[in-house]
Amino acid sequence: MKNKKKDFLRTIVENDLKSGKYKEIVTRFPPEPNGFPHIGHAKSISINFGIARDYNGHCNLRMDDTNPTKEDTKYVEALEDAVRWLGFDWGENLYFTSDYFSQIYDYAVQLIKMGKAYVDSLSEDKIREYRGTVTQPGKRSKYANRSVEENLDLFERMKKGEFKDGEHVLRAKIDMGAANMKMRDPLLYRIRHAHHFRAGDAWSIYPMYDFAHCLSDYIEGVTHSICTLEFENNRDIYDWVLDTLALKPPRPYQYEFARLNINYTVMSKRKLLELVEGGYVNGWDDPRLPTIAGYRRRGYTPESILNFCEQIGIAKANSVVDVAQLEFSIRDDLNTKVPRVMCVMDPLKVTIVNYEGSEEIEAPYYPHDVPKEGSRKIPFSKELYIERADFEENPPKGYFRLTPKQPVRLRHGYIITCKEIIKDANGNIVEIKAQYYPDSKSGTKDTSGIKVKSAIQWVSAAEAKKVEIRLYDRLFKTEAPEGIEDLNPNSLQIIKNALIEPAVILEKPDERFQFERQGYFYTDPVDYSDAHPVFNKIVGLKDSWAKKEKPKQQTTQPKVKQVQIDGEITPMTEKQKKVFEKYTDTLKLNNEVANTLARDAFLCDFFEEALSTCNAPVTLSNIVVNEVARVLKNTDAEALKFSPVHIAQLAKMIEEDIISSKIAKQVFEDMSKSGENPTQIVEAKGLVQISDPAQILPVIDEVIANNPDNVAKYKAGNNKLFGFFVGQVLKKTGGKANPKIVNELVKQKLI
Incomplete structure (x- = not known):
């Protein structure tokens, strides 16, 4: 694999350090406190604080408060909050340009005298x-x-x-x-x-600005004044002021990078202010806005935004980034973090005529390819609700859910068949009478002999909790919006009477969830309460806009087979369909992974070769689709320094609990750069996973002893703190402790 190219700003910094131009690198993030920071500021924050961190320097947070007619303390607080939330710390280096008004005035007097x-x-x-x-x-x-x-x-x-x-x-x-x-x-x-x-x-x-900025940089000892390209022409003023005043060195220098532009988005603070003050959105933290507060309330994670900033890189020329890339970042981040639960947004009643009583079905929160533990009990009864779209009286071709003639599996539960359709006076379907097959329960040996092609979500009528769902979409309907005339009238849809399985509300396993086949959702931090639960849609499982905007196929094109993937119908060739069915039916891979492998010939062959060496299809496919595919974005297949055999060895170590999935990522990175055998890397760096309770228990005892307040809160009912204790133990062991064993031991210790 080719070495990752260093961005031009870090090259400048390294050269300045090597030449002895500066003893310490000092950057600054200098926003004007006249609005809430947006995703463009997040890029600037990550660059300035990131460079300071990477070269053992520091980054100042400086409020450029030189225009009293527009600035406010609330904007200062929003800027500080955004920097903290993204994971950066300015320490004692918080400054205001107003701190220097007297000095700047004196410099102006000096220029007059000259x-x-x-x-x-x-x-x-x-x-x-x-x-x-x-x-x-x-x-x-x-x-x-x-x-x-x-x-x-x-x-x-x-x-x-x-x-x-x-x-x-x-x-x-x-x-x-x-x-x-x-x-x-x-x-x-x-x-x-x-x-x-x-x-x-x-x-x-x-x-x-042009006078105050360069002097503030000089007063603070800033070395690299990094700003966006629109200030390129201002650099001449920057240099003129400092050179004319003949200030004592070292002095700062300005460098420009391309600002962040995203389609379907406005980044102008003036336009954002117009949206807020005009009531077109519900405040600066409206989840449809590109403000950091908006992304935060919508449910985005700091990691997803920082990963996005890293992926788009630091360029010298302006360009427009597809918002789908940001949406991919949050999907990619949440995929391995959040529990999967069932929510029905448009309920249709189902009565199982041959079922009596009730039971609880044990179901995992995470799929088999996510290395996290946790499960809940789902109530099952005679009366259920399913998604209205999951039943069709007259189904189109390729429809694999419940129909009058086609059975379907209830996710984690039984197979059911439609026996009768109940309609109201207007001909609307109001209820389905169904029959279930007692010997078809998921997780047991299915002897029903019924073949189904799909599983649907459901909730028990008696125990389901009513929730409000806020479905957010892109705020603008055009790629390059100019103003309010381009607003998307369907950017927010509110569903008042959605139904969710009770564990989500009663047990609160997390704040973010994947509602199966619906998307990723977040408990609204402002409006949520147990009495009135509110969930914000973070992002869908797929880019629905890409599907909307695809040009219509010419009628002369040959027809291809279609396959059902997570509720969407996606064209596939006959050969790809067979591969997909083999991977889902025989190897039990999830639809998304199977879809990727079936469509990419190289990844498919790579996976098959690795599989011939190590029979761990789920683990192998996860590495190939996520890690190998990522490397291939930056290098040619011929230049790969690792082989399918290497990946098989890596998967085997995960399967045998020699290393954790987290350590495996580190090993993969080393292997992709050096081509070294993964087993040798693990041995040389001492990365073998700690599974011996005798080695883990002392660390747990230390964490518990150091956090008595959190222990008390946990025992008082704050179950969310369980993850805190597990995380602290994993952190203290450098990620080497076996997460499964840590979970069990922490649970025992906190009883």
Whole structure:
């Protein structure tokens, strides 16, 4: 595999360290507190804090509070909260540009004394007119001829508040014919008679961004001032100010990267403010907004956003990223984390005529390819509810769910067959009378002889909990939205009477869930209560928009077979369909993994060869589809440094509990770079999984002893803290402890 290419910013940083230009790397994240931070800020946060972390430096969080008419403490708090939530810490390095107002003013006075700045009294329109055009040089104001003494007097009186807004400005005296129009005597200060949320009414003048920013960087000892490409032309002002003042080195330098642009999304704070203040969305944390607060309330994880930022990389040229890539990141993150449960959003009653009494069905929260433990008991009774779309009286071709002639399996339960359809006076189906097969229960030997092609979700009528579901979709209906005229009228759908299995509400195994065949959902952190549970849709199981936007096939194209995958009908060739059926029916792979392997000839052959060496289809397929496929995105198949035999050895160690799935990822990364045998890597680095309780128990005892408050909360009923204790034990053992054994031992210790 080719080595991962280092981004250009880190190359600059490394060269500066090697040359001795700086002793310590200092970056900064300098937002203006005039709105809530969005996903573009998340990219900037990850770059600035990430570079500081990678090179043992530090990153300052600095609020660029130079415009008192738009800024507010609530925005400062939102920015701090976003940085913390993403997992970064500025320590003691929280600053405000207003901290430096006196120093910046003194620097302005110094420029006036040098004859490099003057007070201009032209109107705003005249200043704009005199600036010239791209093809014509500008015209300098007659006020540029004022003496140093007059400029100093006027500037001092501006500071004291003797003039009205717009009556005077302070400008740098540079070059009115400069090719870079930013250098045509740019403004340094303007008059603003407005209350500042931190400085109060102490100032009547405020520095412009271009003047304050470079000086704030210098005062704080910033080395690398990293900003987006729209500030590229501003770099000349940045350098002019610092060079003209001849400030003592070391000094900072500005570097630009491409800002984040996402389709179906607006990133302008002005437009976001318009949406919020116009009532088009429900506040800055509306789950449809691209704000970090919005993503957080919707249910996105910090890891998914940071992984997204890492995947899109750091470029020098602007481009537009497909929002589907962000949606993939959250799916990929949640797939191995969240429990699977059943929720019925559009209930249709089913009465099982030959069933009496009730029972509880034990069902796992996680599929077999997710290395997590946990299960719940699902009540089963005579009266159930299924999804209305899971029954068709006159089914289309390729429909594999319940019909008058086609049986179906109730997920984790029994096979049922439709016996009678009950309709109301208007002909609407209101109930299905069904028959169940007692000898068809999941997890037992099925002797019913009934063959089914699909399993559907359901809930018991008596025990199901009523929940509100908020189905969020993209806020805009066009790829490149301009404003409110492009809003998607269907961006939010609220379902008031959905039904969910009781363990989700009563046992609360997590805050995020996969509602099977529906998508990923999150307990709304604001509106949720046990009396009125509310769930936000994070993302669907698939990119439904990609399906909507596919061009219609020409009628002359040959027809292909279709196969049912997670409730969606996806075209497949006959050969692919056979492979898919083999992997799902015989090898018991889940639909998504089988689908990927069936469609990719190289991955399929790679998997088959590995399988011939190690009979662990689920573990092997998971590695091939997730890890091997990821490497192939960045390198050619011929350049792979590992073989199917290596992957088989890795899978075997997982199956035999020699290493954990988490350690296996680390081993895979090493193997993909070096080509070394995975067994040798494990032995050389001492990565063998700890499964001996005698080695794990002392660590558990230490964690429990160090967290008495959390122990008390857990024993008082806060079951969510169980994951905290397990996580601490795994962390202290470097991820080597066997998670299954840790779960059991922690459970015993906390009784």
